[in-house]
Amino acid sequence: MSTAPETTIFATMTALAQETGAINLGQGFPDEDGPPEVVEAAVAALRSGSANQYAPLAGVPALVDAVRDHQRRRYGLEPEDVQVTFGATEALAAAMLGLLRPGDEVVALEPVYDSYAAIATMAGATLRRVALHPPRWRLDADELRAAVGPRTRVLLLNSPHNPTGRVLDRGELEAVAGVCREHDLVAVTDEVYEHLVFDGEHVPLATLDGMAERTLAISSVGKTYSFTGWKVGWCSGPAELVAAVRGAKQFLSFSGGTPLQHAAAAALALGDEVPARLVEQLRARRDRLAAGLHEAGFGVLPCEGTYFLTADAAPLGHDDARELCLRLPREAGVVAIPVAAFVADPAGETRALLRFAFCKREPVLAEAVERLAAWAGR
Ligand code: PMP
Ligand code: GLN
8 A cells, every 4th residue: 555544443443432422322342341261261261371472373272172162163164263353353353364376356245344455555555345235234145246357366255245234144144155166266265243143143154065175154252241351252264264374474573462361262162152142232233223223213224143233324314424424423422434435436325324333231321312312313
């Protein structure tokens, strides 16, 4: 990149929330900690006298084993190798740097999570976008095929999808898998919301026919266990793909966060109960926010998973969500993120859409919707 990239929309909007004292439904992070026993595992590791130095490059063995075990137990997958990273963010960056060559193309769903275009650029590659169209955010197989060309090397799939809350169904995933097999693409799957599904089911792409051998699966401890600030992530899959990540990652950060890696292993060892409870909680919060936004006069789009709900400000007479999101903190006391921040053409079909995070305590959401209703004059 020849010029410094802009600050991410998330950091910008969180700064605006801090400046104005508005309720922050922008950047996606919970306002409650994850399980106390996981915090205790971190404290114990910090105090153990043997977990405060560099971790092995691949990650601490307990976490590497826990990730393998998770993939096997939940999905029946047997990854050849695992690499621990500083959040999914580093896994994504290292994957692009390790797998792409200058001039290659990478295909991703639009709206596209903000780091994807940046890391494709850092790798000298070009991002090709396949639109999920509002309001249903379904993937059109023909549009997907049209985005793939002779230079495409990687298909970067995010489902459950940020910012739309869409969870791709098996039919859509079969289409993705078909394109990967036909064009001999590597699939990189960003599955950080794998456990946060309220309707339908998360099907990892690697579980589809012929996909385990070409899929690098990425996830992290942040969303599943409500520790977004810990930045412990991982990828797993075929040895060759994991080696490509490791090769890049060793020169990005080498290895560290050792005590938190031990704690992440303890989190994964808690099994499925913790995310299952979180899903129940988040489903109720999604419904609360959806009802409140609807009452305030927004159009509410469907959401099947993640932390996020998208809403349409057009029924309230606002066509430019970017401009609206800059005004809302002061006018309404609420921060949201414009969906247009995730697309190439901000004047297109997402221009009036806002993303609201509902990973907040119920009274916070209640206050936010009350403020929005008052602002909308309802
Ligand atoms: N991918 C998506 C789709 C995300 O929403 C996020 C947000 N945290 C990340 C990756 C980054 O995950 P981490 O915090 O583990 O780096
Ligand atoms: N994933 C979070 C979100 O979408 C933000 C993470 C970040 O700030 N980069 O809101």
